[in-house]
Amino acid sequence: MKKKIPVEDLRPGMYVSELDRNWRDTPFLFQGFEITSEEEIEELKRHCKHVFIDTNEGSDVSPKPRRVAATSFTAVASGENSKERIIHLEKVVENFAPWHRHAPRYQDLTTLDEEIGQAKIVVTNTREAVYDIMEDVRLGRSIDTSGAKKVVADMVDSVIRNPDALMCLNQLKKKDEYTALHSLRVCVLALAFGRHLDLSDEELNLLGLGALLHDVGKMKVPNDIINKPGKLTEEEFTLMKSHVPCGVDILEQTHGIPSVAIDVARFHHERYAGGGYAIGVKGEDIGLFGTVGAIVDCYDAITSDRSYHAGMSAHDALKKMYSWRGRDFQPVLVEQFIQCMGIYPIGSVVELSTGAVGVVISVNRTRRLKPKVAMVLNPDKTPFTPAKVIDLMHQEGAGPGRELEIRKVLPPGAHGVLPTKYIPLGG
Template sequence: MAQEIKNIVPLVVTDLTEGMFVSELDRPWLETPYLLQGFFIQSQQDIDELGQYCRYVFIDTRKGKPPPPHVQPIELENNNGNRVPEQRYQNSVPFEDELQSAEASHAEVANSMMQIMKDLKQGKQLSIPALDEIVRPMINSIVRNPDAYMWMSRMREKDSYSYKHSVRCSIFAITLGRQMGLPIKDLKELAMGAMLFDVGKTQLADEILLKPGKLTDYEYEEVKRHVNYGEEILKRTPNISNNIISMAQTHHERFLGQGYPRGLKGDEIPLFGQIAGMIDCYDAITSARPYAVAISAYDGVKTLYGWRNKEFHGVLIEQFIQAIGIYPAGTLVELSNGCVGVVIAQSRTRRLRPMLRVVLDQEKQPLQSFPTLDLMTEVTDKNGNALAIVKSLEPGAYGINPQELYL
């Protein structure tokens, strides 16, 4: 720990040089345009731009160049400064241990969210303190180990897209915020905002929301009004933060200005709104809806990657993919030996070698039990051949229901 602290050096921005790695700022990252926590100084322009927002920063000498001998680190007060350090989260509980806790709290969260949606449809007022109690166990679990809740996000039911969409988006938002190193306060706002950005849909007729065919022009315009309905609901909610409201206002804005309702573009869209829009789309394309079939989580990641700097900020998409993995928890995959497994946990260092539960043998026959396979440690099969994932499978392939794997 002492050595790690020694490698983090505070420098005045004007003392930075090319090749240094900026690991922290003198203020929260959310107060700057920098979406990615940590970056290399590549030019004088980088230094000049950074100087517009920060007086000093922290460099990590393990990742980049150290300061030259004539440059002295600045002296910082321990407790009286305004700097709010970002969090660095590490998995503190193994996946298998966290899963039981996540399963119990996920069921409570889903039931509570279903009741909230019913209440809002009946015109009742939203309670932020009550919602705070709902999201707290989710945040605690995802901070300990995000894989358990990511696994739970794949437990889908065809008749409950609306409210479970809100829960899944909250899971994705917390997981991304954790990856970005956001403090707990921001994770809480992200979690609640993700649950509520579609709240305006409670004011739409089920005939439109659940219509299996193409919407008429009138119906589409009515669906778009859910943004305004949601803003109205949230603005009359006591004790609600502006970040939560902005997620509802801007989750349909897009990076190049092609979204609605205001046609905002780039950094005109607040960070939380960009996050809301991205996770909303990711969950939509990987879920079965009345008018569309689901694509696999792996294909969802590939689709997102193709949207970089078109639909959403490229750095934000890359951070999200880092957070959930190339093969997110719940993804069905086929191995080089012919067996089929479902991803249960990520390797944070080698994203192509996650941990699996093997569910079908080489002949695609169900196994009596589901052994765990960690591709980080098991690199060959029993015949000594290289063992790896060869392809992702569509949801429900070979009749596999992930819900049955842990019951």
């Protein structure tokens, strides 16, 4: 039963279901958490005059023992919470078992063309926020948690409407801005993957916040080590690995970041069969957010140009990651990530059955082999004019009796085709 009470009457054990204002105007990630300390009550007093408690979820008159929810404001990486991470991971994995069919939670609400303009604004704001966060960490200042939550919430809204817009903008990569833009791209990838996994709006906000902040510890590692073109020495690699515990420590000392969100930073270099760092956990102990973080962090790293390697194509990266399933990543989740990205990910340069060349600009979430393709070159490899986008689902341009389909994926730069020239970028 819900009950409206003044904040002065709050005490540990009560479950706050609603605030007297929008959650985005407070340090709390979202409404709905159990009070576990006097400090939380003091924080509520600073922002609210009254709240609504749910006596079915928490105590009314006297505190009673209750398991802290995985999305609780004060969720911690304790043994009990670790158990919840495992249960949550198992539940998500079970949803994608061959015998378990379910309707997806989300349907596209906008087209790519409708969403791309708003997505561009979101990326611009998020990019600025990431640079501010990185600079604050580098100088030892507090992270602007509310600002980070705001840009993540905007990204969640865009991904729920149509994830392809932000995924198109994810193709814009600059080697000299890798660390900052990597955090932005990992956030986009995590949210698109989380949407595919049917995570709730609240869970997407938690996942996105953790993904955006997962690499803050790198601000404490010298740039000459991060950008070293050659192989790191054992001492240098030890220093590089320190970015994980350093980042976790920074986030744990930052007010308003739940531990389940910090799991992305805590576990994104752990590996399914072991052998990762910095804790050395494996299997389901990595948890859902840690596993998602590990998958999307790896994908962006191996598809990006760095000082020490050239990024591989998205298609090749997904094939490589598939071969690593069971060793580096939870098998079902890496398979679902490939499903999420599409057999032909956005930005892929492809050759069609006619010999024409195009760039994939939008995936088909029901028919993975039938994306939308921006036509670039005719079969004789002359420029395709006028510009045209073909939806392979409807086989436009195939001709009588001919089925237009993708014959193969071409390597990056084939025929001089630069994908970012052809994907929608919002004008």
